[in-house]
Amino acid sequence: MFQDADSTDTHVSAGEDYFRYRRMLVRHDVHLAHFQLRSIFACTSRSQLFYPTRRGIYRLNPTTKGGAVAIDLGQFAGSNNSVTTLDADCGVLVGGTYLGEYVIKSLNSSDKATYTEGSIACGPLALTNHVRVHRTRYSQKPVVTIASNDRVLRTMDIETETFTCNVRYDYPINCTALSADRRLRIHVGDEAAVTVCCADTGRSAVTLGGHRDYGFTCDWAEDGIHVATGSQDKRVKIWDARKWTDTRGHGTPLASIWCEMAGARSLRFSPLSSGASVLVAAEEADYVSIFDLKTLQKKQTIDVFGELGGVNFSDDGNELNILVTDGSRGGVIQLDHCKIGAMDRRSAISRFVKPF
Amino acid sequence: MQQNPGSPQGDGPHANHEAQTGQQHGQVSGAVADGGHGPSSSPTNAGASSGEESTPWLDHLESYGVASLNLPQSVPNAFAIPSASSGSNSQGEDNDADNDVDMENGTAAHAPVLPFHLADLPANQTAAAAAAASMAFGVAPGSAEFPSANNSEASPPASVQPTGSIETDEETDNGLAEQSGGTNPWPSDDSQQQNQTDPVIYGSVNMALGEFLQSWAHANRVQTTEQTHDLRFEVPLISKKVDNEVGRKVEEIRYQDLHGDQCDLQGLNWSYMGTTRTIARARRRASYRNYVNVFGSDSLHVSRSASTFLTRLRF
Numbered sequence: 327m328f329q330d331a332d333s334t335d336t337h338v339s340a341g342e343d344y345f346r347y348r349r350m351l352v353r354h355d356v357h358l359a360h361f362q363l364r365s366i367f368a369c370t371s372r373s374q375l376f377y378p379t380r381r382g383i384y385r386l387n388p389t390t391k392g393g394a395v396a397i398d399l400g401q402f403a404g405s406n407n408s409v410t411t412l413d414a415d416c417g418v419l420v421g422g423t424y425l426g427e428y429v430i431k432s433l434n435s436s437d438k439a440t441y442t443e444g445s446i447a448c449g450p451l452a453l454t455n456h457v458r459v460h461r462t463r464y465s466q467k468p469v470v471t472i473a474s475n476d477r478v479l480r481t482m483d484i485e486t487e488t489f490t491c492n493v494r495y496d497y498p499i500n501c502t503a504l505s506a507d508r509r510l511r512i513h514v515g516d517e518a519a520v521t522v523c524c525a526d527t528g529r530s531a532v533t534l535g536g537h538r539d540y541g542f543t544c545d546w547a548e549d550g551i552h553v554a555t556g557s558q559d560k561r562v563k564i565w566d567a568r569k570w571t572d573t574r575g576h577g578t579p580l581a582s583i584w585c586e587m588a589g590a591r592s593l594r595f596s597p598l599s600s601g602a603s604v605l606v607a608a609e610e611a612d613y614v615s616i617f618d619l620k621t622l623q624k625k626q627t628i629d630v631f632g633e634l635g636g637v638n639f640s641d642d643g644n645e646l647n648i649l650v651t652d653g654s655r656g657g658v659i660q661l662d663h664c665k666i667g668a669m670d671r672r673s674a675i676s677r678f679v680k681p682f
Numbered sequence: 683m684q685q686n687p688g689s690p691q692g693d694g695p696h697a698n699h700e701a702q703t704g705q706q707h708g709q710v711s712g713a714v715a716d717g718g719h720g721p722s723s724s725p726t727n728a729g730a731s732s733g734e735e736s737t738p739w740l741d742h743l744e745s746y747g748v749a750s751l752n753l754p755q756s757v758p759n760a761f762a763i764p765s766a767s768s769g770s771n772s773q774g775e776d777n778d779a780d781n782d783v784d785m786e787n788g789t790a791a792h793a794p795v796l797p798f799h800l801a802d803l804p805a806n807q808t809a810a811a812a813a814a815a816s817m818a819f820g821v822a823p824g825s826a827e828f829p830s831a832n833n834s835e836a837s838p839p840a841s842v843q844p845t846g847s848i849e850t851d852e853e854t855d856n857g858l859a860e861q862s863g864g865t866n867p868w869p870s871d872d873s874q875q876q877n878q879t880d881p882v883i884y885g886s887v888n889m890a891l892g893e894f895l896q897s898w899a900h901a902n903r904v905q906t907t908e909q910t911h912d913l914r915f916e917v918p919l920i921s922k923k924v925d926n927e928v929g930r931k932v933e934e935i936r937y938q939d940l941h942g943d944q945c946d947l948q949g950l951n952w953s954y955m956g957t958t959r960t961i962a963r964a965r966r967r968a969s970y971r972n973y974v975n976v977f978g979s980d981s982l983h984v985s986r987s988a989s990t991f992l993t994r995l996r997f
Contacts, residue, residue, distance in 0.1 A: 349936045350935040350948060351934055362973070518976070538976060538980075539976045539979035540976075559974070587972070589973075612966065630946075631950070652891045654928045655949070
């Protein structure tokens with residue numbers, strides 16, 4: 327049967343209030359190219375949110391409620407070349423397409439129309455699963471790690487657009503996350519096990535068991551300690567990077583939390599500067615859970631009706647953005663941090679209410 | 683079982699997965715003897731042959747002691763592909779076969795697997811299958827447990843034909859299938875066009891908000907007077923209120939626009955639609971199906987007992 331016993335799985339009851347509703351910007355043009363790939367939402371600031379449409383990548387400015395097409399793929403040959411994943415960081419917007427191509431656009435450029443494009447892989451399995459823009463620990467130049475469905479994890483220097491490292495695995499990688507010191511990388515894919523590997527060479531360091539199905543999301547907290555993985559088995563596992571396994575080599579997660587309705591497809595740790603540390607888990611549809619990272623026993627649940635494209639923080643963690651890809655009532659839901667979330671409510675209230 | 687995916691003695695992680703999947707499925711359903719096909723491929727296999735063979739879903743029920751039910755005669759062929767469509771759409775069968783091969787070989791991991799869904803069946807067979815399900819699980823026919831296939835908008839076409847290009851791109855599809863070991867992970871132009879009118883995402887088997895409400899409302903058109911007093915049957919109205927509410931043109935929903943608890947985060951006024959959000963949520967949770975690649979991986983219990991399986995079927 328399966329490796330881990332179900333006694334480790336816990337159900338966290340909702341009832342906390344870490345974020346409060348501000349508004350929802352209704353957008354009907356959000357396009358989810360593949361139902362399993364939900365790395366399609368990026369936020370670089372309060373005024374720049376990126377999500378894919380049928381024509382390319384759209385930039386939404388929530389402050390002005392306006393926007394424009396950041397990358398227009400309409401001129402590409404073939405109608406199936408939609409964006410399956412995107413990421414924006416280090417002043418660069420990178421997208422991966424269904425046909426194994428990449429598009430790169432500088433966010434600081436005054437030229438709003440031009441972008442560069444290239445090929446990642448060819449063939450029927452060239453589908454781009456995940457891209458992540460980051461910097462290496464040797465240089466401040468931005469690089470992008472591209473996970474394709476052909477089981478190859480590629481690292482590309484954005485400045486020169488050359489692939490600097492190609493690592494082939496036994497299974498397709500679906501999501502990757504770097505540690506805070508950029509030495510290690512965790513990735514999940516079409517395999518139940520979670521792999522921690524060297525970020526430079528791609529050599530596997532630790533293999534973590536526990537999940538029962540393919541993994542599609544992971545994230546590494548900025549504190550360098552907490553790591554979260556989400557799988558289609560409706561479980562979110564939080565790991566301690568200081569102690570991955572026990573003496574027998576079995577994975578020892580800090581918690582294995584049961585999801586509400588479907589498997590988690592998007593995980594995000596809050597930035598360190600946002601105060602109370604939380605983990606946001608967006609399921610495939612309807613449910614977004616916000617866990618208190620200190621106790622892992624409290625959470626806030628936000629439920630909507632529609633498929634979810636992902637979650638992301640902006641404004642140093644003060645805003646939480648949720649992308650709903652429903653055609654009739656989809657869009658971006660914005661929540662504000664309450665700032666008293668992880669505290670004990672009684673102690674928080676006693677700060678402001680004078681005892682009488 | 684899955685501790686060391688890179689172990690040299692194995693044939694790769696996919697081989698381990700298939701072995702595990704086949705083992706799980708073999709333990710649950712004795713009807714699928716080969717153990718190579720996932721649960722979603724079972725309806726296809728049943729439909730590929732004549733209508734006299736048994737359906738895997740009903741075989742599941744038979745293995746757990748509900749075989750003594752007097753099912754209608756038309757039920758055993760509820761999973762069969764209609765002969766008319768199979769004759770005119772030979773490419774569609776090839777696509778289904780490609781999906782089967784894909785599940786065994788594990789080449790294209792993101793090719794959608796098509797589990798059993800009542801809305802995917804033709805209308806006449808869906809009625810029979812719903813009747814059988816109502817008899818098996820004690821649900822009143824026409825009640826809120828299963829969506830009705832009479833509403834053509836409720837069926838997700840993209841999930842039924844993932845490689846929807848049938849005749850025009852025949853050579854291209856065949857070539858892709860050969861290169862990828864029998865799987866074409868690309869949606870064709872036709873499926874893209876279907877997605878333009880249907881917000882259901884490519885490969886997804888779950889309904890969007892509008893379809894969910896419409897199918898729910900249409901599935902409960904016939905209500906008896908006894909059912910109207912039951913909260914479970916407090917369904918949205920069939921009138922244009924659902925269309926008006928879901929299709930209402932709004933650009934921004936602020937906190938003030940919610941009017942307290944009158945509207946939810948998406949600005950939907952459920953009382954205006956004739957139901958409550960709690961009931962809609964329960965309905966949504968009951969009808970939503972989590973996609974898995976390993977059968978049974980999302981179950982709460984490890985053991986594959988009959989009670990667990992029946993509980994999953996009852997949502």
